Amino acid sequence: MSDTLLSVQGLTRHFDVSKPWLNRVIERDDRQYLTASDDVSFDIRKGETFALVGESGSGKSTIAKMIVGLLEPSAGEIRFDGKAMDFASGAAMRTLRRRFQMIFQDPFASLNPRWRVGDIIAEPIRTFGLMRGEEIGREVGRLLEVVGLSAADAAKFPHEFSGGQRQRIAIARALSSRPEFIVCDEPTSALDVSVQAQILNLMRDLQDEFGLTYLLISHDLSVVRHMSNRIGVLYLGRLVEVADAKRLFTDPQHPYTRMLLDAVPDLALSGRRRTPVTGEVPNPINPPPGCAFHPRCPHVMPECRQIQPHSIPTATGTAACHLLGQGAPRAQQG
Amino acid sequence: MTDFTPETRPNIFLRAWDSDIAYSFRRSPLAIVAAVVSLIIIFAAIFAPWLAPHDPFNPASLNLMDGFTPPMEPNAFTGNVYWLGTDDQGRDIFSTILYGARISLFVGFMAVLFAMALGITLGLIAGYRGGWVDSVLMRVADVQLTFPSILLALLIFGVARGFIPPAYREAMAIWVLIVAIGLAEWVQYARVVRGATMVEKNKEYVQAARVIGAHPTKILVRHILPNVMGPVLVIATIGLALAIIAEATLSFLGVGVPPTQPSLGTLIRIGQGFLFSGEWWILLFPALTLLALALSVNLLGDWLRDALNPRLR
Amino acid sequence: MPTPLLSVRDLVVEFPTRRGTLRALDHVSFDIAEGEVLGMVGESGAGKSLTGAAIIGLLEAPGRIAGGEVRLKGERIDNLSPEKMRRVRGRRIGMVFQDPLTSLNPLYTVAEQLIETIRTHLDLSEKDARKRAVGLLDRVGIPAAARRIDDYPHHFSGGMRQRVVIALALAAEPELVIADEPTTALDVSVQAQIIDVLKEACIERGASVMLITHDMGVIAETADRVAVLYAGRVAEIGPVRDVIQAAEHPYTSGLMGAIPTLTQTADRLTQIPGSMPRLNAIPQGCAFNPRCKHVFDRCRRDRPELIARGGGRHVACWLFDREMEKADV
Numbered sequence: 001m002s003d004t005l006l007s008v009q010g011l012t013r014h015f016d017v018s019k020p021w022l023n024r025v026i027e028r029d030d031r032q033y034l035t036a037s038d039d040v041s042f043d044i045r046k047g048e049t050f051a052l053v054g055e056s057g058s059g060k061s062t063i064a065k066m067i068v069g070l071l072e073p074s075a076g077e078i079r080f081d082g083k084a085m086d087f088a089s090g091a092a093m094r095t096l097r098r099r100f101q102m103i104f105q106d107p108f109a110s111l112n113p114r115w116r117v118g119d120i121i122a123e124p125i126r127t128f129g130l131m132r133g134e135e136i137g138r139e140v141g142r143l144l145e146v147v148g149l150s151a152a153d154a155a156k157f158p159h160e161f162s163g164g165q166r167q168r169i170a171i172a173r174a175l176s177s178r179p180e181f182i183v184c185d186e187p188t189s190a191l192d193v194s195v196q197a198q199i200l201n202l203m204r205d206l207q208d209e210f211g212l213t214y215l216l217i218s219h220d221l222s223v224v225r226h227m228s229n230r231i232g233v234l235y236l237g238r239l240v241e242v243a244d245a246k247r248l249f250t251d252p253q254h255p256y257t258r259m260l261l262d263a264v265p266d267l268a269l270s271g272r273r274r275t276p277v278t279g280e281v282p283n284p285i286n287p288p289p290g291c292a293f294h295p296r297c298p299h300v301m302p303e304c305r306q307i308q309p310h311s312i313p314t315a316t317g318t319a320a321c322h323l324l325g326q327g328a329p330r331a332q333q334g
Numbered sequence: 335m336t337d338f339t340p341e342t343r344p345n346i347f348l349r350a351w352d353s354d355i356a357y358s359f360r361r362s363p364l365a366i367v368a369a370v371v372s373l374i375i376i377f378a379a380i381f382a383p384w385l386a387p388h389d390p391f392n393p394a395s396l397n398l399m400d401g402f403t404p405p406m407e408p409n410a411f412t413g414n415v416y417w418l419g420t421d422d423q424g425r426d427i428f429s430t431i432l433y434g435a436r437i438s439l440f441v442g443f444m445a446v447l448f449a450m451a452l453g454i455t456l457g458l459i460a461g462y463r464g465g466w467v468d469s470v471l472m473r474v475a476d477v478q479l480t481f482p483s484i485l486l487a488l489l490i491f492g493v494a495r496g497f498i499p500p501a502y503r504e505a506m507a508i509w510v511l512i513v514a515i516g517l518a519e520w521v522q523y524a525r526v527v528r529g530a531t532m533v534e535k536n537k538e539y540v541q542a543a544r545v546i547g548a549h550p551t552k553i554l555v556r557h558i559l560p561n562v563m564g565p566v567l568v569i570a571t572i573g574l575a576l577a578i579i580a581e582a583t584l585s586f587l588g589v590g591v592p593p594t595q596p597s598l599g600t601l602i603r604i605g606q607g608f609l610f611s612g613e614w615w616i617l618l619f620p621a622l623t624l625l626a627l628a629l630s631v632n633l634l635g636d637w638l639r640d641a642l643n644p645r646l647r
Numbered sequence: 648m649p650t651p652l653l654s655v656r657d658l659v660v661e662f663p664t665r666r667g668t669l670r671a672l673d674h675v676s677f678d679i680a681e682g683e684v685l686g687m688v689g690e691s692g693a694g695k696s697l698t699g700a701a702i703i704g705l706l707e708a709p710g711r712i713a714g715g716e717v718r719l720k721g722e723r724i725d726n727l728s729p730e731k732m733r734r735v736r737g738r739r740i741g742m743v744f745q746d747p748l749t750s751l752n753p754l755y756t757v758a759e760q761l762i763e764t765i766r767t768h769l770d771l772s773e774k775d776a777r778k779r780a781v782g783l784l785d786r787v788g789i790p791a792a793a794r795r796i797d798d799y800p801h802h803f804s805g806g807m808r809q810r811v812v813i814a815l816a817l818a819a820e821p822e823l824v825i826a827d828e829p830t831t832a833l834d835v836s837v838q839a840q841i842i843d844v845l846k847e848a849c850i851e852r853g854a855s856v857m858l859i860t861h862d863m864g865v866i867a868e869t870a871d872r873v874a875v876l877y878a879g880r881v882a883e884i885g886p887v888r889d890v891i892q893a894a895e896h897p898y899t900s901g902l903m904g905a906i907p908t909l910t911q912t913a914d915r916l917t918q919i920p921g922s923m924p925r926l927n928a929i930p931q932g933c934a935f936n937p938r939c940k941h942v943f944d945r946c947r948r949d950r951p952e953l954i955a956r957g958g959g960r961h962v963a964c965w966l967f968d969r970e971m972e973k974a975d976v
Binding site: 065068069070090093094097098100101102104105106109110111112113114116117118119120122123124127128137140154155170173177 | 338339537538539541542543544545546547548557560561
C-alpha cells in the first residue's frame with residue numbers, strides 16, 4: 001500500500017500568448033506559446049508538507065492551479081489518492097473535490113466583500129451539502145474558534161478584519177469541507193512578519209490536529225525551510241531539484257538551488273561567504289535552449305547549452321543537472 | 335438555512351446616515367438640491383390622480399370655453415383661474431404636466447430596468463465566458479454603438495408597429511416605446527458589467543468558489559453580480575435621465591405615446607404649435623419640467639459616480 | 648558631535664478625516680550621519696513610508712506635517728515652499744521607489760530622463776551630461792551602458808530598471824538617497840544584487856541612505872543603524888548588530904523571533920499576539936502595551952520616550968527607565 005496522496009506525472013501547461021490574429025497576419029508573426037509548466041512530476045505523501053519554490057515565471061502558481069482544477073493541463077496526469085483527476089466529469093469529481101482545498105495569497109481578494117464571514121465559511125459546506133440548518137451555524141462557529149477567532153465574528157463582513165484575521169477566515173473556509181489536502185499558494189506573502197508567524201504556527205497546529213497534507217507554494221526560502229518536509233525547486237517551468245528539506249539546505253545539488261540559498265539575506269550576521277548572485281530570470285516565452293539555467297550557471301558546460309538535462313536520482317530526491325550525470329557522458333566520449 | 339445576520343445591530347437608518355455615501359451626500363449641496371427636485375417631481379407624478387386639481391383626460395370635465403387661459407389670470411369667459419394656464423382644449427396645464435411626468439417617468443424607469451436586465455445578463459455572460467461568446471456579443475454592441483441610439487429606437491419602434499395589429503397599436507404603444515429605448519441603451523450596461531466581471535472573475539474569492547466546484551450560474555449571480563452593481567447604479571441613474579429625454583424626443587417626433595395619454599414630450603410637441611401665436615405657456619411649463627427632471631437626475635448620477643469612486647474620495 | 652546630515656525631530660504627521668484627526672506619525676525623531684545607511688523597518692501601517700514622504704515633502708493630501716522639524720545639514724526643509732522643496736528633491740535628496748515601472752516615464756528613453764535630471768540640477772553641457780549618465784549606468788551594473796542608454800524603460804528587465812532608477816536618484820549627486828522598499832517588487836535572486844548596488848553606489852558617491860523596508864534581512868545586510876517603527880512611533884533605534892542580535896524593545900525582540908531563518912530549526916515561531924492597532928485605535932500609554940508580555944501599569948498610562956541605553960542605542964520602553972529601577976531598589 002502506498003502512502004502517496006497526490007501524484008503529478010509529466011504535468012505540462014502551455015499558454016497561448018500570441019498577438020491577435022490580425023496583428024499576426026500583418027506583422028508576419030507566428031503563434032507564440034509560453035510553457036509555464038514543463039513535464040513536472042512529483043509525489044506528495046500523506047501528512048507531509050511538500051513545498052514548491054521558485055521565482056517569478058517558475059510556474060509554481062500554474063501548477064497549483066492545475067492541481068485544484070482552476071486550470072486545465074495541456075498534458076500530464078494528476079492522481080489524487082490513486083484516482084485520476086478529471087475535472088470535466090462533474091459527478092465523479094464532486095466527491096474528490098471535497099477532499100482538497102486551497103488557501104490563497106491575498107486575503108483582501110480571497111473573501112467576497114459582500115458576504116458575511118459566516119456565509120463565506122459555510123459556502124463549501126452548503127455546496128457539498130455536508131450539513132443543513134442550525135448545524136451549519138454551529139459548525140461555522142466552531143471553525144472560527146479553531147482558527148483563533150470568535151464565533152460571533154460570523155455576522156461581520158470581511159472589511160472589519162485585519163489581513164491576518166482575514167487569512168484565518170480563509171483557512172476556516174478551507175477547513176470547512178473537512179479536506180485532507182490543502183494547496184497553500186503563498187499564504188503569508190501578503191502579511192507582515194509578526195502576523196506571518198501566527199499564520200504559519202496556525203497552519204502547523206492544524207496539520208497536526210487534522211492530519212492535513214499541504215502543498216506549499218512560496219518564493220520565500222525561509223518560510224519553506226520552516227514549514228516543509230520535502231521541497232521542489234522550479235526554474236522556468238521545470239523542476240530542477242527535489243529533496244528532503246534538511247538536505248536541500250545543507251547539500252544543494254543543483255547550481256540554481258545553491259544560488260537561491262545564497263540570495264537569502266543573512267539575518268544571523270554570521271558573515272558567511274556567499275557567491276554573488278548574477279543575472280535575472282529570462283523571459284519564459286523564449287527560454288534558453290538546453291538547460292534553461294545555463295546563462296546564469298557558474299559551472300556551465302558545452303552540453304548544458306544544447307541538451308536539456310533529465311532528472312537524476314540524488315540522496316533524497318532528484319536533480320536535473322548535467323554536472324551530476326557527468327560520469328555518463330564522459331564515459332561515452334572516452 | 336442558517337442566517338448569519340446579527341440579531342442585535344444598530345438601527346439601519348443610523349448606520350445609513352453614518353455611511354460614507356451619506357456623508358458625501360450631506361457635503362454636496364448640488365446633490366441635495368438635485369435629489370429634492372427629483373423627489374418632488376417623482377412624488378407629484380406618482381400621486382398625480384390625487385394631487386392634480388383637474389382630470390385632463392376626462393372629456394366631460396373639460397370646458398372648451400376655458401381654452402387658452404394664460405397663467406394666473408381669470409379666463410375671459412368663465413373667470414376660472416389656472417396656475418399655469420390651459421391649452422387649446424381648456425385642459426389645465428399643471429394637471430397635464432403631473433400626468434405627463436407620470437408617463438415619462440414610467441417609461442423611463444421601465445426602459446432602464448429593461449436595458450439593465452438585458453445588459454447585465456449579457457455583460458456577465460460575455461465577461462465570464464470570454465472567447466467567442468464574448469467576441470460575438472461585443473461586436474454586436476460595437477455595431478449598435480455606431481448608430482445614434484435615438485435612430486435605433488425609431489427603427490425598433492417602426493418595425494414593432496409593423497408587427498402589431500392596428501387595433502392594439504394604441505394600447506401597446508407605451509410598451510413598444512419601453513422596449514425600443516431599452517434595446518437602444520443596453521450596450522452601456524453590458525460593456526461596464528463585462529469589464530467589471532473580467533476583473534472580478536480573476537479575484538481569488540471567485541477562484542475559491544471554483545475550487546469547490548460551485549456552479550457557474552451561482553458564481554455569477556451570488557459572487558460576481560453584487561460586486562459589479564456599483565458602476566451599474568451610476569449608469570442607471572444617468573440612464574434614467576437619458577431614457578426620459580429619449581422618450582420625450584420620440585414623443586416630440588410623434589412616434590411615442592399617443593396624444594390621448596400625453597407624456598412630457600407629447601405636451602411639448604403640442605405646445606410648440608402655439609408658440610408663435612402667443613400662447614407660450616403651453617410649451618414653456620412642460621419643457622421646464624422636463625429640463626428640471628432630466629437635469630436633476632443627471633446631477634444625481636454624476637454625484638453618485640464621484641461618491642462611489644474611491645480615488646476621488 | 649558633528650551636525651548630522653539629516654535630523655528629524657518630533658515629526659508629527661496627521662490626516663484629518665471626518666471621524667477625527669488620525670495621527671500617523673507621532674513625535675518621530677532620528678538622525679542620519681554623513682555616509683551612513685539608516686534602515687527604517689516596520690510593519691505595514693507603521694509609518695515608515697510616510698516618514699520618507701514627509702521628509703521629501705511628498706505627503707499626499709490630506710496628510711500634513713503637524714509638528715516637529717526636519718533639518719538637512721542644519722537647515723530646516725520641512726517648511727520650504729513647494730518650489731524650493733522641488734529643488735531640494737533630486738538635487739540634494741534622491742529617491743528610489745518600490746516599483747521601478749512607475750518611477751520611470753515609459754515615453755522617454757533612459758538617456759533623455761537621465762540627462763534631463765542631470766541638467767536640471769547641474770550646470771553641464773548635453774555632451775558632458777550624457778557622459779555622466781553613461782558613467783552612472785555603468786556604475787549601477789548595466790552592461791553595455793553606452794549602447795543601452797538609448798533604450799526605453801520597457802526594454803529593461805525588472806532588476807535592470809531598478810538599477811536605472813538608482814542611477815537616476817544619484818544623477819545630481821545628492822547628499823541623501825531615500826529608498827522606499829527598493830527590492831520588494833523584485834525576485835529573490837535579484838534583490839541581493841540591487842541592495843549591493845544601492846549601497847555601494849551611494850556610499851562611493853558620499854550619499855547617505857535611508858532604507859525603508861519591511862524586510863529585516865535586507866536591513867541586516869545593508870544598514871549601519873536601524874530604526875524600528877511601531878504605530879507611528881520609534882520603538883527602538885541603534886546599531887544594526889545590536890538591534891538584531893539583542894533587541895531590547897519587546898516588540899523588536901518579538902519581531903526577530905517571528906522571522907523564520909534558514910539556520911534556526913525551532914518547531915514553532917515566536918509569535919506576538921494580535922496585530923498593530925489601526926490609527927484610530929492606538930491605545931493610551933505605550934502603543935504596544937496590549938500585545939506586550941512585560942506590560943505593567945505605567946505602560947498603560949504614560950507613553951515612553953526614547954531612553955538612551957549607551958552605544959548609540961535608544962529604546963522607547965518603560966522597562967529601561969532608570970527612575971523605575973531606582974524605585975525598585
